Amino acid sequence: EAQVTQNPRYLITVTGKKLTVTCSQNMNHEYMSWYRQDPGLGLRQIYYSMNVEVTDKGDVPEGYKVSRKEKRNFPLILESPSPNQTSLYFCASSLKTSGRSGYEQYFGPGTRLTVT
Amino acid sequence: GDSVTQMEGPVTLSEEAFLTINCTYTATGYPSLFWYVQYPGEGLQLLLKATKADDKGSNKGFEATYRKETTSFHLEKGSVQVSDSAVYFCALHSSASKIIFGSGTRLSIRP
Numbered sequence: 001e002a003q004v005t006q007n008p009r010y011l012i013t014v015t016g017k018k019l020t021v022t023c024s025q026n027m028n029h030e031y032m033s034w035y036r037q038d039p040g041l042g043l044r045q046i047y048y049s050m051n052v053e054v055t056d057k058g059d060v061p062e063g064y065k066v067s068r069k070e071k072r073n074f075p076l077i078l079e080s081p082s083p084n085q086t087s088l089y090f091c092a093s094s095l096k097t098s099g100r101s102g103y104e105q106y107f108g109p110g111t112r113l114t115v116t
Numbered sequence: 117g118d119s120v121t122q123m124e125g126p127v128t129l130s131e132e133a134f135l136t137i138n139c140t141y142t143a144t145g146y147p148s149l150f151w152y153v154q155y156p157g158e159g160l161q162l163l164l165k166a167t168k169a170d171d172k173g174s175n176k177g178f179e180a181t182y183r184k185e186t187t188s189f190h191l192e193k194g195s196v197q198v199s200d201s202a203v204y205f206c207a208l209h210s211s212a213s214k215i216i217f218g219s220g221t222r223l224s225i226r227p
Binding site: 004031033035040041042043044045048050056058059090092102103104105107108109110 | 207
């Protein structure tokens with residue numbers, strides 16, 4: 001089954017304790033992306049990757065890191081989480097880069113993160 | 117920079133009513149436009165899309181037309197059902213490979 005998986009689905013942590021949220025896709029997609037969803041703000045792009053070893057900042061990259069060492073995986077790293085990073089996080093992938101290509105994004109089920 | 121402005125919700129309608137959710141955008145170049153839907157507790161899934169001016173996307177009775185002259189991509193459905201209750205997001209895929217979402221519109225349909 002074609003899918004995007006994220007782990008963990010729920011996470012409660014404390015300020016400053018490093019954490020990683022994993023994302024994996026089995027569709028051989030080139031493009032992967034991380035978003036955070038907050039009430040009233042919709043989804044905001046954190047980082048995206050157009051291919052292996054190619055990553056770029058989205059609109060809200062501060063406090064986050066990513067890496068793309070393999071095509072299928074795109075982990076999100078919070079080196080020193082803070083309470084303002086409490087949010088619902090989504091990973092997504094698509095066949096190719098965006099623009100006029102019109103390739104849809106496939107979304108994971110989400111990770112609800114709480115930082116106290 | 118590129119942006120998407122979406123009609124604020126929540127929107128509450130009776131079953132079989134006509135639905136319009138407004139979406140306008142600002143973008144350089146030639147973006148593709150999308151509507152995604154999010155059901156409770158789930159991730160987003162594609163509802164419909166349009167990749168160039170005057171294209172009409174349609175799916176499950178929903179439609180939206182890419183209007184370059186008014187920079188709009190309004191979502192419409194002629195007769196909504198209870199099962200259409202969800203949050204709807206307008207989005208654009210920019211020529212710079214960024215993806216911009218609107219703030220989302222929560223739709224509730226009364227039986």
